[in-house]
Amino acid sequence: MSEPSQRWQCTVCGYVHEGSSPCEYCPICGATSDLFEVEAEATAPVAAAVVGKWRCLNCEYVHEGQTPPNFCPVCAATAEHFEPLGDATPSFPTSSQALTFVVVGAGIAGVSAAEAIRNHAPKAKITLLSRESELPYYRLNLTRYLAAEIDGDALPIHEAGWYRENDIELLRDTELRSIDVKRKRLQLRKGQDLDYDKLILAMGSHPFVPPFPGVNRENVTVLRTRRDAEFILGQLRPGLSCVVIGGGVLGLETAGALARRKVDVTLVEGYGWLMPQQLNQAAAERLAAQATELGIKFCMGARVKQLDGDERVRGVALESGVNLPAELVIITAGVRANSYVARLAGIGTNNGIVVDNRLLTDTPDIYAVGDVAEHRGILYGTWGPSQFQGTIAGMNAAGETTEFAGIPRSNSLKVLGCELFSIGQVRPGDGSYQEVEEIDGEDYYFFLFRDSQLVGAILLGDTRLSAAVKRLVEKKLPCIDLLGRHAAGQRIHPLLNDFGG
Numbered sequence: 147m148s149e150p151s152q153r154w155q156c157t158v159c160g161y162v163h164e165g166s167s168p169c170e171y172c173p174i175c176g177a178t179s180d181l182f183e184v185e186a187e188a189t190a191p192v193a194a195a196v197v198g199k200w201r202c203l204n205c206e207y208v209h210e211g212q213t214p215p216n217f218c219p220v221c222a223a224t225a226e227h228f229e230p231l232g233d234a235t236p237s238f239p240t241s242s243q244a245l246t247f248v249v250v251g252a253g254i255a256g257v258s259a260a261e262a263i264r265n266h267a268p269k270a271k272i273t274l275l276s277r278e279s280e281l282p283y284y285r286l287n288l289t290r291y292l293a294a295e296i297d298g299d300a301l302p303i304h305e306a307g308w309y310r311e312n313d314i315e316l317l318r319d320t321e322l323r324s325i326d327v328k329r330k331r332l333q334l335r336k337g338q339d340l341d342y343d344k345l346i347l348a349m350g351s352h353p354f355v356p357p358f359p360g361v362n363r364e365n366v367t368v369l370r371t372r373r374d375a376e377f378i379l380g381q382l383r384p385g386l387s388c389v390v391i392g393g394g395v396l397g398l399e400t401a402g403a404l405a406r407r408k409v410d411v412t413l414v415e416g417y418g419w420l421m422p423q424q425l426n427q428a429a430a431e432r433l434a435a436q437a438t439e440l441g442i443k444f445c446m447g448a449r450v451k452q453l454d455g456d457e458r459v460r461g462v463a464l465e466s467g468v469n470l471p472a473e474l475v476i477i478t479a480g481v482r483a484n485s486y487v488a489r490l491a492g493i494g495t496n497n498g499i500v501v502d503n504r505l506l507t508d509t510p511d512i513y514a515v516g517d518v519a520e521h522r523g524i525l526y527g528t529w530g531p532s533q534f535q536g537t538i539a540g541m542n543a544a545g546e547t548t549e550f551a552g553i554p555r556s557n558s559l560k561v562l563g564c565e566l567f568s569i570g571q572v573r574p575g576d577g578s579y580q581e582v583e584e585i586d587g588e589d590y591y592f593f594l595f596r597d598s599q600l601v602g603a604i605l606l607g608d609t610r611l612s613a614a615v616k617r618l619v620e621k622k623l624p625c626i627d628l629l630g631r632h633a634a635g636q637r638i639h640p641l642l643n644d645f646g647g
Contacts, residue, residue: 154182155551161538162503162549183622200228208533229613244269247543248332248340250322251348252276253285254529255516255536257303259346262540264312270544272314273340279319280372281306286529288375289396293403301372322349325491327509344511344543347488347499348536351481351517351527356391360453366475369400381474384408389462389472391450393420395557397478398437402562405441412443412470414462419446424557424568428583429604432590436564445470483518483525498525503549505539513539522552530556554619558609565609570594570602570619580629584637591639598626614642 154168155161163169168182200214209215214228247263247270249256260274276282283301290296309316321335332340353368355361365381368374386409390401393415401413419430434444449465453475462470483498494500494508498520505513505521515535517527526532531553541548556569571594574581584591589607593600600618605611618625632638
């Protein structure tokens with residue numbers, strides 16, 4: 147009698163494998179079998195294995211090749227921060243169906259979806275739509291581009307020849323206007339119609355711009371596209387007064403990039419501290435102190451009243467009565483999913499396009515991934531999940547039954563000259579949580595436990611433990627021994643490599 151089938155979840159990327167035992171390697175991220183845990187009962191097994199891939203332990207970028215890159219194109223981590231993702235031979239069956247696939251959106255989620263379709267459906271017709279005129283690029287590298295850490299040639303994900311070699315039709319400067327779900331037809335902005343058999347929506351998100359009075363003045367901008375970055379660079383000169391509104395990851399990276407350009411930067415944040423979704427107050431205050439040394443000024447707990455000026459912006463007036471001079475204002479107040487076209491088509495939406503574990507919407511043959519996708523109530527909005535979701539949806543569209551079960555969210559900082567890593571939950575929800583805070587010189591460590599499991603952590607300064615922390619959080623391993631040693635007087639951070647490896 148055969149062993150009963152179970153559902154095994156990859157704790158790194160959220161892929162779900164069905165079988166009597168976990169697969170040797172995760173087909174999405176290459177994680178080994180020990181990084182799988184039982185989720186629930188199921189029935190059918192799924193084949194697995196990926197070769198020639200490396201995962202950045204810092205930001206989860208997946209690199210294809212026989213060796214890791216010298217530097218991660220997303221977070222600039224060096225080669226030793228990469229781990230191999232398997233060394234077996236791929237065993238996926240490939241689809242022989244010559245179906246027509248359309249992927250709307252050419253960010254990392256869309257490009258990953260197109261790659262996965264081509265890998266599993268070699269005869270498929272694949273069309274990738276991009277609203278932008280440039281080649282698809284690493285959006286997360288825009289702040290590094292502003293900081294002059296990289297040049298424009300380093301931004302594209304692939305060169306133009308890659309799309310030709312993989313027989314992927316890339317339509318640039320093309321915008322989706324409507325979806326006819328009954329006829330399986332798309333209407334594009336320029337009047338063309340495009341038919342599909344399978345559709346993957348990877349339209350991403352757009353910046354949220356609060357309705358401040360004066361927000362439409364010249365030199366008020368956002369940072370979402372390469373065109374935005376080019377506009378900002380065109381305004382820069384040493385001594386230029388600039389206000390960045392929003393103290394999240396993007397706002398802080400933007401302010402840091404401009405400070406490196408000798409711009410006079412003030413960052414305004416409505417909350418009491420920086421990056422409130424990723425940091426506790428203690429870590430945020432230490433980070434702000436380091437950022438101040440770079441020349442960034444801060445207005446915390448501040449509310450914007452209006453943007454002053456004439457045709458051009460001249461200043462930012464706060465509700466406290468403070469007026470900040472500003473020849474350039476950059477708004478980094480979060481994003482909203484681009485779900486409008488899907489909503490008009492009758493596809494189920496909430497804050498984003500609602501998807502199940504296969505990244506399938508409530509409409510047959512239509513998937514959603516990346517910033518626009520809402521999975522189990524979560525819009526991830528970060529690089530790693532978008533790449534994983536794109537791959538999983540592409541496999542499902544091509545006929546490979548694959549699931550995404552969610553992963554812990556993590557963030558790293560790239561341009562301030564100080565290392566920061568944050569993952570999972572960083573603020574306790576009630577008295578059942580145990581907080582551990584440790585300081586070692588300039589380095590700050592914070593760990594949050596619940597039911598003897600590590601559920602979140604912050605590393606500021608020394609982030610070499612990020613890989614061990616990620617594994618503990620992702621694998622949900624009990625940390626009873628670790629906490630026992632802490633109770634006996636030992637510090638946690640020197641012990642982590644023994645537990646997170």
